[in-house]
Amino acid sequence: MATANKNLSVYKKETIPNAKKLRFGMVVSEWNSEITEGLFNGSKEALLDCGALPEKIVRWNVPGSFELIFGCKKMANEMQVDAIIAIGSVIRGETMHFDFVCSAAAQGIKDLNLQLSVPVIFCVLTDDTMQQARARSGGKHGNKGVEAAIAAIKMATLGNS
Numbered sequence: 201m202a203t204a205n206k207n208l209s210v211y212k213k214e215t216i217p218n219a220k221k222l223r224f225g226m227v228v229s230e231w232n233s234e235i236t237e238g239l240f241n242g243s244k245e246a247l248l249d250c251g252a253l254p255e256k257i258v259r260w261n262v263p264g265s266f267e268l269i270f271g272c273k274k275m276a277n278e279m280q281v282d283a284i285i286a287i288g289s290v291i292r293g294e295t296m297h298f299d300f301v302c303s304a305a306a307q308g309i310k311d312l313n314l315q316l317s318v319p320v321i322f323c324v325l326t327d328d329t330m331q332q333a334r335a336r337s338g339g340k341h342g343n344k345g346v347e348a349a350i351a352a353i354k355m356a357t358l359g360n361s
């Protein structure tokens with residue numbers, strides 16, 4: 201199902217475990233900061249809505265989506281967190297760089313989920329246009345940051361119920 205047929209911000213709160221005991225890491229790319237700040241705000245608001253405590257959410261910034269990989273690895277190794285949300289926005293330009301950054305970020309974060317003991321949630325928008333990115337970071341299609349927050353809670357409590 202394409203995003204266009206699903207609002208990214210919709211969740212049934214009663215089906216989400218309470219997050220009050222959970223600690224979250226959020227690694228945020230500075231590239232396309234209008235978009236990544238929208239993703240971060242949506243994600244943090246959803247975590248708080250589901251019971252997370254502000255003092256149990258730690259944020260680090262990295263230059264771009266490629267650096268999300270090292271930033272998440274460093275956070276997992278140095279901070280006591282139950283899940284990490286990797287937030288980025290890659291928007292196609294004139295060259296193939298888009299393809300390499302998107303692929304590297306996806307593969308790198310996938311690899312972290314194989315290597316680390318904490319889940320790393322892929323909250324990286326990969327859009328052809330700024331319009332598409334705005335639509336998915338709080339616009340008409342909702343906010344992928346919300347979707348990522350719910351995924352983080354579910355993965356942090358996987359197997360507990």
Ligand SMILES: Nc1c(NC[C@H](O)[C@H](O)[C@H](O)CO)[nH]c(=O)[nH]c1=O
Pocket residue numbers: 229231232263264265266267288289290291292301
């Ligand atoms: N063009 C975008 C980038 N490019 C930068 C890379 O992510 C990386 O920081 C650089 O290659 C140095 O290692 N990053 C994004 O997150 N979004 C883009 O649209």
Ligand SMILES: CC(=O)[C@@H](O)COP(=O)(O)O
Pocket residue numbers: 290291292293294295296297298299301
């Ligand atoms: C995703 C990118 O790196 C891209 O936005 C950079 O733009 P360009 O391909 O025109 O150099």
